Amino acid sequence: MLIVQKFGGTSVGDLERIQNVASRVSQSKKDGNDVVVVVSAMSGETNKLVAYAEHFSKNPAQPEMDMLLSAGERVTASLLSIALQEMGHDATAMTGRKAGIITDKHHTKARIENINPKMMTDAVKSGKIVVVAGFQGVDENGDVTTLGRGGSDLSAVAIAGALGADLCEIYTDVSGIYTTDPRIEPKAKKLDKISYDEMLELASLGAKVLQNRSVEMAKKLNVNLVTRTSFSNEEGTLITKEENIMEAPLVSGIALDRNQARISLMGVKDRPGIASDIFNRLATEEVNVDMIIQNKAHDGATNIDFTVPVSDLYDAKAVVDAFVQNKEIDADSYNEEICKVSVVGVGMRSHTGVAAKAFSTMADNNININMISTSEIKISMVIDEKYAELAVRALHDAYELDK
Amino acid sequence: MLIVQKFGGTSVGDLERIQNVASRVSQSKKDGNDVVVVVSAMSGETNKLVAYAEHFSKNPAQPEMDMLLSAGERVTASLLSIALQEMGHDATAMTGRKAGIITDKHHTKARIENINPKMMTDAVKSGKIVVVAGFQGVDENGDVTTLGRGGSDLSAVAIAGALGADLCEIYTDVSGIYTTDPRIEPKAKKLDKISYDEMLELASLGAKVLQNRSVEMAKKLNVNLVTRTSFSNEEGTLITKEENIMEAPLVSGIALDRNQARISLMGVKDRPGIASDIFNRLATEEVNVDMIIQNKAHDGATNIDFTVPVSDLYDAKAVVDAFVQNKEIDADSYNEEICKVSVVGVGMRSHTGVAAKAFSTMADNNININMISTSEIKISMVIDEKYAELAVRALHDAYELDK
Numbered sequence: 021m022l023i024v025q026k027f028g029g030t031s032v033g034d035l036e037r038i039q040n041v042a043s044r045v046s047q048s049k050k051d052g053n054d055v056v057v058v059v060s061a062m063s064g065e066t067n068k069l070v071a072y073a074e075h076f077s078k079n080p081a082q083p084e085m086d087m088l089l090s091a092g093e094r095v096t097a098s099l100l101s102i103a104l105q106e107m108g109h110d111a112t113a114m115t116g117r118k119a120g121i122i123t124d125k126h127h128t129k130a131r132i133e134n135i136n137p138k139m140m141t142d143a144v145k146s147g148k149i150v151v152v153a154g155f156q157g158v159d160e161n162g163d164v165t166t167l168g169r170g171g172s173d174l175s176a177v178a179i180a181g182a183l184g185a186d187l188c189e190i191y192t193d194v195s196g197i198y199t200t201d202p203r204i205e206p207k208a209k210k211l212d213k214i215s216y217d218e219m220l221e222l223a224s225l226g227a228k229v230l231q232n233r234s235v236e237m238a239k240k241l242n243v244n245l246v247t248r249t250s251f252s253n254e255e256g257t258l259i260t261k262e263e264n265i266m267e268a269p270l271v272s273g274i275a276l277d278r279n280q281a282r283i284s285l286m287g288v289k290d291r292p293g294i295a296s297d298i299f300n301r302l303a304t305e306e307v308n309v310d311m312i313i314q315n316k317a318h319d320g321a322t323n324i325d326f327t328v329p330v331s332d333l334y335d336a337k338a339v340v341d342a343f344v345q346n347k348e349i350d351a352d353s354y355n356e357e358i359c360k361v362s363v364v365g366v367g368m369r370s371h372t373g374v375a376a377k378a379f380s381t382m383a384d385n386n387i388n389i390n391m392i393s394t395s396e397i398k399i400s401m402v403i404d405e406k407y408a409e410l411a412v413r414a415l416h417d418a419y420e421l422d423k
Numbered sequence: 424m425l426i427v428q429k430f431g432g433t434s435v436g437d438l439e440r441i442q443n444v445a446s447r448v449s450q451s452k453k454d455g456n457d458v459v460v461v462v463s464a465m466s467g468e469t470n471k472l473v474a475y476a477e478h479f480s481k482n483p484a485q486p487e488m489d490m491l492l493s494a495g496e497r498v499t500a501s502l503l504s505i506a507l508q509e510m511g512h513d514a515t516a517m518t519g520r521k522a523g524i525i526t527d528k529h530h531t532k533a534r535i536e537n538i539n540p541k542m543m544t545d546a547v548k549s550g551k552i553v554v555v556a557g558f559q560g561v562d563e564n565g566d567v568t569t570l571g572r573g574g575s576d577l578s579a580v581a582i583a584g585a586l587g588a589d590l591c592e593i594y595t596d597v598s599g600i601y602t603t604d605p606r607i608e609p610k611a612k613k614l615d616k617i618s619y620d621e622m623l624e625l626a627s628l629g630a631k632v633l634q635n636r637s638v639e640m641a642k643k644l645n646v647n648l649v650t651r652t653s654f655s656n657e658e659g660t661l662i663t664k665e666e667n668i669m670e671a672p673l674v675s676g677i678a679l680d681r682n683q684a685r686i687s688l689m690g691v692k693d694r695p696g697i698a699s700d701i702f703n704r705l706a707t708e709e710v711n712v713d714m715i716i717q718n719k720a721h722d723g724a725t726n727i728d729f730t731v732p733v734s735d736l737y738d739a740k741a742v743v744d745a746f747v748q749n750k751e752i753d754a755d756s757y758n759e760e761i762c763k764v765s766v767v768g769v770g771m772r773s774h775t776g777v778a779a780k781a782f783s784t785m786a787d788n789n790i791n792i793n794m795i796s797t798s799e800i801k802i803s804m805v806i807d808e809k810y811a812e813l814a815v816r817a818l819h820d821a822y823e824l825d826k
Contacts, residue, residue, distance in 0.1 A: 088501035
């Protein structure tokens with residue numbers, strides 16, 4: 021098998037851990053696999069460099085940031101390659117440039133446009149373990165770029181796609197994807213397999229293991245992704261095509277997103293296009309609007325409620341307040357004491373009654389549902405934050421996810 | 424003027440010092456100069472990375488070491504560029520690659536083969552301050568290389584040559600070149616100017632400010648080199664062509680090299696080519712032989728004495744002992760308690776009596792001279808190490824270098 025293994029910052033957090041990673045990679049190679057490794061910077065290193073830059077400027081230039089931040093992954097890749105060589109392996113370290121990772125010019129959050137895997141393929145063919153510095157590439161001018169948050173995962177998935185790897189293993193400090201957050205529901209079970217679409221829903225709903233960019237890319241490139249821990253030999257969770265999952269359960273998991281705020285607009289003036297105006301302005305300010313409810317009060321005025329991530333609340337307020345100033349909205353109010361609890365599963369497509377069970381579970385526990393949104397494979401409910409854990413446990417129970 | 428300014432590890436040792444360097448560069452730019460800056464890694468950083476590598480291997484692979492070690496200079500260059508931008512300058516950071524520094528493939532001690540200065544020239548022409556990561560380049564395959572000890576100085580001199588800079592300023596923690604080591608002779612004076620050849624003699628004799636590789640390159644490329652400190656505004660020492668120094672003093676400086684050991688070979692067998700055999704074998708082992716004295720004892724046996732750097736003594740012993748084992752030499756002995764004191768000055772070329780004064784100064788102080796070697800611009804004497812400071816002070820006095 022050709023396996024791409026990616027190790028994040030905590031997995032390579034100090035020299036002992038890098039040695040541990042080397043042993044793991046070595047074992048995979050000895051098992052007869054071809055191995056390409058992608059590494060992050062040692063944990064804390066990137067933050068240190070960012071702090072250095074911010075010592076000089078609140079808004080440092082992005083090309084300089086890329087040259088600065090790309091240093092951390094180079095260090096880890098070199099060290100891991102040295103460790104593997106010392107163990108008797110033929111290993112070679114590559115920068116993003118040498119691995120052929122071509123990105124657009126969007127410094128500090130570049131997108132991978134293309135991979136020229138020749139150097140990697142040649143090295144793998146000659147029996148080498150290739151160790152690639154993650155998180156980085158070069159643009160068409162040859163300038164170093166970085167890929168933004170979760171960038172090393174993206175490097176790994178893109179490389180796995182370009183090499184046609186059988187597996188892309190993402191090693192973190194978490195052992196896989198769980199039916200729900202085990203800190204809330206100790207009965208939560210690790211999933212063996214989950215589909216890309218379910219993973220995308222879970223990730224966007226607050227499961228922090230993988231970022232959506234990586235899962236989306238894995239789906240697009242048809243890369244079999246495994247998340248597992250580098251701290252034990254426990255098997256992880258395979259994220260793959262729906263077709264590869266023989267017996268998909270009705271519901272795969274319960275996700276909780278506490279990072280939501282609700283904005284209520286009272287008395288929105290009744291002129292054509294006003295809702296479109298409001299949401300266009302929010303989009304321009306890059307506010308991420310999630311659920312929207314619009315209803316007419318009995319006096320004919322319109323009320324609009326919507327949710328945004330807490331981090332966007334400040335920008336959202338500025339937009340909305342302007343409409344209040346212009347007297348196009350009577351009043352606005354904000355509520356950060358809410359959360360979004362979601363039921364995710366591809367089985368919903370072919371089974372009815374999943375949503376009904378969610379609503380009745382809430383009712384049985386006297387939890388009021390403020391807003392509802394659904395997709396083909398997800399039911400999300402906004403509830404008061406104080407009921408968050410209760411709701412998660414009740415739903416986990418209702419769908420028998422501990423079985 | 425176009426000035427290349429190079430700042431070493433201690434000058435950029437922490438964030439405050441990098442800010443201080445930014446102020447200095449900023450002032451040069453405001454004074455109307457075009458400025459290209461070359462920086463080392465923050466002091467301690469390179470040693471830390473080397474220690475990391477040695478944690479994994481006593482003999483880490485050199486391409487990996489280059490990828491590892493080149494990270495430090497990238498960090499400093501990015502940070503300095505950010506600091507300059509924050510001060511309102513148009514600045515841009517460049518890796519060795521982007522600055523067009525092409526080297527041979529000799530990883531960890533590559534030689535600069537060529538510089539394609541287009542990116543730098545374009546940036547300077549458009550008014551930018553260019554900040555280059557020193558110590559690094561790329562070979563013809565595009566792989567990162569580093570230049571070995573003193574590498575950032577080399578980067579600076581080579582860049583100054585390629586750009587036809589008016590001046591190349593090397594900033595260190597020492598304020599310039601002194602007539603002798605001020606820790607030995609407090610009356611030592613800083614030289615305003617010194618010729619390349621004198622500097623080469625002084626450097627090879629233990630003056631640690633500049634390495635010979637840099638001075639040799641400056642001489643070859645006709646770069647006016649200034650060494651000065653980054654910790655004050657004190658003027659430094661200009662190292663330049665002899666023709667540029669109007670009134671060269673008879674003697675420019677007194678150098679002391681404690682790092683010498685003497686090897687004595689007694690009863691070297693009288694067969695043709697034996698001396699050549701011994702010194703060829705020493706050359707093969709890369710032992711740096713300095714002075715050699717050969718004399719016939721009255722019984723017809725030959726004695727050979729020579730000096731080597733203390734660091735080469737171990738290798739030299741191995742070579743010599745083999746000849747003793749083969750009974751081609753009767754006995755050998757070693758003396759590390761010696762030093763070499765040297766008088767350097769281009770004025771010697773046209774004036775007589777300089778050597779005579781050195782010898783009589785030694786005699787006046789009852790210092791026995793063990794070995795003597797001379798060049799056009801230098802007289803070196805090996806003496807017992809206990810007389811080192813006395814000899815330096817006496818010679819400094821004799822040539823009136825404090826005047």
